[in-house]
Amino acid sequence: MTLHPPSKDIQLEFSGAQQEIAVIRLSRPAKRNALNDSLILSLRNMFENLPSSVRAAVVHGEGDHFCAGLDLGELQERDAGQGMHHSRMWHAALECVQHGPVPVIAALHGAVVGGGLELASACHIRVADASTFYALPEGSRGIFVGGGGSVRIPKLIGVARMTDMMLTGRVYNAQDGEHVGFAQYLVPEGQAFAKALELASRVAQNAPLTNYALMHALPRIAEQPADQGFFTESLMAAIAQSAPEAKERVQAFLAGKANKVAKS
Ligand code: 1HE
Numbered sequence: 001m002t003l004h005p006p007s008k009d010i011q012l013e014f015s016g017a018q019q020e021i022a023v024i025r026l027s028r029p030a031k032r033n034a035l036n037d038s039l040i041l042s043l044r045n046m047f048e049n050l051p052s053s054v055r056a057a058v059v060h061g062e063g064d065h066f067c068a069g070l071d072l073g074e075l076q077e078r079d080a081g082q083g084m085h086h087s088r089m090w091h092a093a094l095e096c097v098q099h100g101p102v103p104v105i106a107a108l109h110g111a112v113v114g115g116g117l118e119l120a121s122a123c124h125i126r127v128a129d130a131s132t133f134y135a136l137p138e139g140s141r142g143i144f145v146g147g148g149g150s151v152r153i154p155k156l157i158g159v160a161r162m163t164d165m166m167l168t169g170r171v172y173n174a175q176d177g178e179h180v181g182f183a184q185y186l187v188p189e190g191q192a193f194a195k196a197l198e199l200a201s202r203v204a205q206n207a208p209l210t211n212y213a214l215m216h217a218l219p220r221i222a223e224q225p226a227d228q229g230f231f232t233e234s235l236m237a238a239i240a241q242s243a244p245e246a247k248e249r250v251q252a253f254l255a256g257k258a259n260k261v262a263k264s
Contacts, residue, residue, distance in 0.1 A: 007042040009033075014054070021200045022050055022057040022102070029063025035115050036071040037089070043119075044093035047100040055204035055211070058196045059097075059123060060107035061116075066132070069114025072141070087146035090115070094122040094148050098219075103203050103211050107196035108132045108183060118147035120182075121156055124215060125199060128183035129192035132174040139166035156181045207245045 009028040015021040024046060026033035050057070061067050078086060097104055097119070106123035113135040120126055136153075138145055145153075145166075153162050157180045164170055178186040187195045203211065217236040221229040240246060252258040 004038065004041050004045075006045070007036075007038040009036070009039045010042050010046070012046050014051075015058075015197060016201060016204065018053060019051075020053055020055040020204045021197065022046075022054045023197075024057060024059045026059070026061040026067055029061075029065075031071065031073075032065045032068035032111060033061040033063065033116070034068045034071040034073070035119070036074050037086075039071075040090055040093045044096045047093075047096035050101055052101075054102055055206075055208065056102050056200040057100075057104045058107055058193070058200050059104060059119070060193050060196065061109070063110075064131075065110030065116075066106075066108045066112045067116025067119060068111050069116045069118075069137070070146075075143075083146075090118070090147035094119060097122040098124075098152075099216060103200075103215055105196045105200050105203070107192040109189070109192050111135075112182075114138055114145075115147045115149075117153065117182075118145060118149040121152040122148060125185070125196075125203075126183040127185040127187060127192045127196045127199065128174050128177060129187050130174050130189040132177060132183070132192075134165075134172040134177045134182050135169065136162070136165045137169065140169050207240070207243065207249065209240050209243050209245070213240055 009026070011025045011027050013023045013025070015023050024043070026035075026039070028034065028039070047057075103125070104123040105125040105127060106120045108120060108126055108128040109131050110133070112120050112128075112132055114137055117134055117136060136145065136149070144150075150162075161180055165172075172180065172182065174183075174186055177183055185195060185199075213236045217232060221232050221236075224232060249258065
């Protein structure tokens with residue numbers, strides 16, 4: 001159900017032989033894909049209503065940059081209550097990205113800053129090209145992260161690095177960004193989208209229950225004390241391996257009909 005008009009600044013297309021990959025494009029290049037409220041609400045709506053045939057998603061940005069963050073033009077005088085609701089709206093949308101139905105791969109290039117970095121950090125895999133740079137200009141704008149960045153970004157790079165970025169305005173280039181943990185893949189300029197699509201095709205071939213476990217169980221286990229983590233792991237392992245698809249895949253390997261693990 002859509003209760004707000006869909007934003008023209010974000011597009012959804014499908015790719016793959018079975019249309020199993022959702023491709024979501026931030027499509028506001030004149031404003032460097034700055035995220036206004038309508039765009040954030042549409043992003044949420046897309047992830048809440050993906051067709052059941054979809055097995056993986058790619059998020060990318062049109063033009064020279066992935067995303068310039070919060071649309072500063074929309075930043076009005078908000079009182080504390082309105083500010084809280086605005087931030088919670090972002091949380092709800094990015095929660096749909098991180099804990100939605102399918103793994104999400106971000107294809108990054110150019111600016112990945114502020115709320116753009118918050119969006120990227122809600123994705124499961126980040127592929128950056130050589131033009132990518134990361135920053136959190138909130139510090140210099142007199143504001144604070146509000147889209148879940150204070151929770152998600154330290155999980156990628158640690159609290160100390162995030163504090164430094166916000167205090168000093170430090171910008172990480174693509175190479176250093178990969179090194180500190182922003183991106184799992186670094187590719188030559190212009191190749192992030194192709195690489196993200198290739199990875200999405202690979203991810204889409206996994207058993208859906210395994211992908212679900214990786215998206216929903218793994219981060220929760222990481223937050224649990226070890227004893228509870230071991231127990232949750234056992235529950236998830238038992239559920240995943242009892243699925244008919246798991247049995248078929250193991251049988252296929254034992255019958256010599258499935259790929260071996262190949263040295264990279
Ligand atoms: C914008 C925005 C924006 C560009 N909101 N309009 N984010 C920032 O503080 C980042 C601000 N943006 C920049 O530092 C630069 O624009 C970029 C490094 C991203 C790109 O530079 P460049 O030279 O390619 O573009 P530009 O000339 O700076 O901008 C082109 C147009 O986009 C220009 O508008 P125009 O009408 O003059 O053409 C810019 O004003 C506009 N534009 N970025 C609105 N962000 C949930 S809380 C999250 C909190 C945050 O995200 S704070 C961080 C905000």
